[in-house]
Amino acid sequence: MTRDLNDLAAVAVAAARDGEAVEAYAEESRHTDVEARKGEVEGLTSAESRGVGVRLIVGGRLGFAYAADPSDDEIVATVERARENATLGTEDENNVLADASEYEPIEGLFFDEQAAMPADEKVSLALQVERVAVSSDPNVGKVEQCGFGDAIGRVAIASTTGVSAEFRRTGCWCVAVTLAERDGDTQTGFSFQVAHRAADLDPDAVAREAAERAARMLGAVKPQTQRVPVLLDPFAASSFLGVLAGALSAESVQKGRSLFADLVGERVGADVFTLVDDGRLLEGPAAAPFDDEGVPAGRTDLIGGGVLNGFLHNTYTARRGSTTSTGNASRAGYRSTPGVGATNFYVQPGSVSFESLLAKADGGVLIQDVSGVHSGANPISGEFSVGATGLRIAGGALGEPVREMTIASTLPDMLKSVAAVGSDLRFFSSVGTPSILIGEMTLAGV
Amino acid sequence: MLDRELAEEVLRAARSRGGAFAELFVEERFGVSVRFDDGKVEELTTGTDRGAGVRVGHGTSFGYAYSNRLDRDSLLQAAAAAAASVTENGAGDVVAFRSLEPPVVHEATRDAASTGSADKVAWVREADDAARSHSPEVRQVTAVYGDSLQRVLIAASDGRWVEETRPRVRLVVSVVAGRDGNIQTGFHGPAGLAGLEFLETHPPSETALVAAERAVTMLDARPAPAGEMTAVLAPGMGGVLFHEAVGHPLEADIVDKEASVYRGRVGERLASEIVNGVDDATVPNAWGSFSFDDEGAPAQRTPLFDDGVLRGWLYDRLRAEKDGAPSSGNGRRQSYAHPPIPRMTNTYILDGTSSTEELISSTERGVYVTALAGGQTNPASGDFVFGCSEAYLIENGEKRHPVRGANLIGRAIEVMSHVDGLANDFDIWPGICGKDGQSVPVGSGSPTLRIARITIGGTG
Numbered sequence: 001m002t003r004d005l006n007d008l009a010a011v012a013v014a015a016a017r018d019g020e021a022v023e024a025y026a027e028e029s030r031h032t033d034v035e036a037r038k039g040e041v042e043g044l045t046s047a048e049s050r051g052v053g054v055r056l057i058v059g060g061r062l063g064f065a066y067a068a069d070p071s072d073d074e075i076v077a078t079v080e081r082a083r084e085n086a087t088l089g090t091e092d093e094n095n096v097l098a099d100a101s102e103y104e105p106i107e108g109l110f111f112d113e114q115a116a117m118p119a120d121e122k123v124s125l126a127l128q129v130e131r132v133a134v135s136s137d138p139n140v141g142k143v144e145q146c147g148f149g150d151a152i153g154r155v156a157i158a159s160t161t162g163v164s165a166e167f168r169r170t171g172c173w174c175v176a177v178t179l180a181e182r183d184g185d186t187q188t189g190f191s192f193q194v195a196h197r198a199a200d201l202d203p204d205a206v207a208r209e210a211a212e213r214a215a216r217m218l219g220a221v222k223p224q225t226q227r228v229p230v231l232l233d234p235f236a237a238s239s240f241l242g243v244l245a246g247a248l249s250a251e252s253v254q255k256g257r258s259l260f261a262d263l264v265g266e267r268v269g270a271d272v273f274t275l276v277d278d279g280r281l282l283e284g285p286a287a288a289p290f291d292d293e294g295v296p297a298g299r300t301d302l303i304g305g306g307v308l309n310g311f312l313h314n315t316y317t318a319r320r321g322s323t324t325s326t327g328n329a330s331r332a333g334y335r336s337t338p339g340v341g342a343t344n345f346y347v348q349p350g351s352v353s354f355e356s357l358l359a360k361a362d363g364g365v366l367i368q369d370v371s372g373v374h375s376g377a378n379p380i381s382g383e384f385s386v387g388a389t390g391l392r393i394a395g396g397a398l399g400e401p402v403r404e405m406t407i408a409s410t411l412p413d414m415l416k417s418v419a420a421v422g423s424d425l426r427f428f429s430s431v432g433t434p435s436i437l438i439g440e441m442t443l444a445g446v
Numbered sequence: 447m448l449d450r451e452l453a454e455e456v457l458r459a460a461r462s463r464g465g466a467f468a469e470l471f472v473e474e475r476f477g478v479s480v481r482f483d484d485g486k487v488e489e490l491t492t493g494t495d496r497g498a499g500v501r502v503g504h505g506t507s508f509g510y511a512y513s514n515r516l517d518r519d520s521l522l523q524a525a526a527a528a529a530a531s532v533t534e535n536g537a538g539d540v541v542a543f544r545s546l547e548p549p550v551v552h553e554a555t556r557d558a559a560s561t562g563s564a565d566k567v568a569w570v571r572e573a574d575d576a577a578r579s580h581s582p583e584v585r586q587v588t589a590v591y592g593d594s595l596q597r598v599l600i601a602a603s604d605g606r607w608v609e610e611t612r613p614r615v616r617l618v619v620s621v622v623a624g625r626d627g628n629i630q631t632g633f634h635g636p637a638g639l640a641g642l643e644f645l646e647t648h649p650p651s652e653t654a655l656v657a658a659e660r661a662v663t664m665l666d667a668r669p670a671p672a673g674e675m676t677a678v679l680a681p682g683m684g685g686v687l688f689h690e691a692v693g694h695p696l697e698a699d700i701v702d703k704e705a706s707v708y709r710g711r712v713g714e715r716l717a718s719e720i721v722n723g724v725d726d727a728t729v730p731n732a733w734g735s736f737s738f739d740d741e742g743a744p745a746q747r748t749p750l751f752d753d754g755v756l757r758g759w760l761y762d763r764l765r766a767e768k769d770g771a772p773s774s775g776n777g778r779r780q781s782y783a784h785p786p787i788p789r790m791t792n793t794y795i796l797d798g799t800s801s802t803e804e805l806i807s808s809t810e811r812g813v814y815v816t817a818l819a820g821g822q823t824n825p826a827s828g829d830f831v832f833g834c835s836e837a838y839l840i841e842n843g844e845k846r847h848p849v850r851g852a853n854l855i856g857r858a859i860e861v862m863s864h865v866d867g868l869a870n871d872f873d874i875w876p877g878i879c880g881k882d883g884q885s886v887p888v889g890s891g892s893p894t895l896r897i898a899r900i901t902i903g904g905t906g
Contacts, residue, residue: 179703387822
């Protein structure tokens with residue numbers, strides 16, 4: 001007999017002793033992943049999992065333990081392990097659980113049709129992506145990866161402080177990585193789309209875009225080193241957002257690991273640059289009514305018109321910083337404690353079309369892919385040097401492809417030199433951005 | 447972990463529609479981790495995980511289903527789901543099980559579970575103390591200790607029955623150092639397929655000192671130069687480059703997808719003739735080692751390059767059967783929640799005959815890279831980019847000041863062909879390798895290695 005998540009969480013909370021604060025985060029998910037290649041299903045993975053993570057705080061000391069698919073007895077044993085771990089924790093007055101608060105459910109997050117989508121329909125979507133990907137450009141005959149996947153998840157959180165929250169969500173995605181070949185040269189192209197139900201995906205568009213992005217890079221050359229206007233398309237721009245999200249977490253700030261630490265109220269970007277985190281934004285795949293400790297989610301304008309307004313907080317960092325949580329407690333599933341993390345984290349789109357951005361960037365380069373941001377960017381100093389590929393821009397149109405070059409700058413310099421922000425906002429997993437025109441940057445090639 | 451009768455019943459159900467083979471992977475994992483950050487024990491976690499995955503292979507296609515429930519109904523349900531993608535072709539056979547003997551056993555003498563968490567907390571405190579007392583410029587220290595005990599059972603329709611227990615231990619220290627507005631980071635994280643005896647040979651305080659020294663040294667760094675020049679990579683670092691830029695395109699799934707720059711080129715000289723490279727899961731107690739891979743194939747040492755000549759691929763079962771080759775024992779998975787795919791184990795370039803001094807003193811202008819931050823590579827074109835977290839300028843044969851923001855940029859075949867010196871000071875570095883959403887422990891090794899010409903992306 002399968003126990004309901006709420007019951008599992010309740011068992012943990014009931015095991016609390018006097019003076020202990022106990023929170024249980026219970027989660028269950030089902031997912032399917034279909035990979036297609038050469039007109040056939042290459043891989044079909046289907047999965048089910050559930051588990052519970054328990055935080056226990058006593059005398060300001062925190063302990064944590066988790067268990068996969070626990071029985072009631074195992075939950076009690078998990079609470080006991082968390083209790084043992086708490087005895088070795090460091091006392092910290094900011095170790096507290098979130099208070100109970102009302103949250104507003106979100107319509108349109110869960111679709112029965114997605115939860116009940118038959119396997120053969122998932123298979124035909126994956127096959128469709130591949131079929132279109134290999135037939136839309138004469139130089140693109142095969143794919144490295146093509147597929148469709150979905151996830152149906154449910155979370156329940158309960159605590160001795162009165163938190164009692166639950167929600168469910170469906171999500172699905174199409175992905176295509178194509179290979180374009182000509183005269184011994186091979187280039188790859190990527191495209192991706194996410195939605196809360198399959199009906200809102202456009203698999204043909206994903207396939208065609210991946211093919212186009214590979215084909216247009218054929219024959220790319222290594223350019224001369226030069227200082228030119230740089231236009232980051234949403235794919236390339238999104239690579240930098242992860243580093244920004246880390247630097248804007250109050251956890252990084254409080255531990256002296258953020259380049260934005262002392263800059264609240266100051267100008268950190270051009271006035272056209274606004275950066276938002278919005279946990280309730282339905283278009284974003286991370287949309288949820290509350291965060292991973294049960295605090296209601298909401299919108300935080302981190303950088304508004306180029307001015308730094310504040311940081312992302314969970315309950316711990318908020319208390320330590322004498323402020324309120326922004327609803328950004330974030331876990332990597334039931335196996336981890338809540339840290340601070342972005343939800344739907346995006347650059348507010350402007351009103352400039354992609355065509356006008358191209359016209360403004362005349363003589364420059366459109367960057368469509370950057371590599372090595374995680375290793376090549378220092379989240380503390382903001383310095384980065386990353387590999388890049390893209391296309392020259394001449395006369396308002398895309399020209400010769402270029403590769404094997406690097407862009408080096410610092411995040412603060414880059415944000416301050418944003419010259420224009422496009423209207424083409426697009427989400428990749430939970431980060432989103434439109435195209436962004438940077439004034440001038442050095443492209444290092446030969 | 448599971449009795450043989452039930453395993454056989456599940457495999458029969460998985461082969462109910464046919465297919466080339468069926469396989470059951472059962473896993474239990476117990477782990478402890480301690481995170482010490484900002485001067486305090488931030489997190490002390492104990493976790494238990496378990497689950498099983500059933501796979502049915504047909505051609506290079508597969509169906510896979512998993513659950514973290516191990517009861518009969520859940521396993522049979524997973525078997526049915528895994529079988530669903532197979533074209534009906536009559537039920538397949540399940541051969542009587544026979545237990546396989548491990549080709550290599552990685553001895554662990556001190557079981558991590560026998561030691562209380564208090565000792566583990568003491569080790570991260572020791573690391574924090576050592577790093578902070580190294581220099582007043584050390585501003586922040588994060589020390590993370592983790593041990594895990596993974597028990598696996600692999601049973602397959604061809605009769606293989608494999609059981610293995612894999613203990614792993616790791617202690618990672620990250621240090622932030624600051625001087626005025628300048629902030630730099632340093633990292634060190636030794637790890638092994640071993641018990642707690644590993645920490646006797648890799649004391650937490652020494653790990654912390656390496657990380658602290660790295661961060662403080664980099665405070666003196668000046669912007670790295672840009673352009674084409676020579677690079678000398680410290681022991682282990684050449685292995686990291688070899689893993690990323692060369693190893694990934696040698697994985698048989700990448701080759702099968704025609705997305706490898708090496709495809710169709712076995713037998714050709716595609717690296718300098720001084721380069722001998724292998725993938726080797728038998729290195730005693732190394733982080734990327736095991737006795738059996740996650741498909742039950744025995745651990746082995748696989749030649750990749752002999753005198754610069756490409757020898758072959760890293761195979762899992764699906765791709766090996768397609769090519770009519772034996773598996774090279776490279777079918778690995780992050781956990782029961784993932785189907786196995788070709789992965790590296792410990793991948794390395796063997797010792798040469800030079801010394802580090804010779805390689806530096808004969809370099810007119812270049813960079814000496816002592817720590818890489820990781821990188822990215824495109825297996826189809828061989829293009830790669832690596833960030834250097836610790837590097838120095840070489841001028842007129844001498845190591846000079848540290849440089850920051852240096853990137854190594856190049857293409858696999860070209861760069862490996864430009865290797866013109868190997869020392870005899872081999873070392874192996876542990877790391878976590880990510881591919882297709884799965885992370886597995888790997889080792890990357892090399893002696894000091896010189897690349898005559900490579901593009902350095904710097905800001906100076």
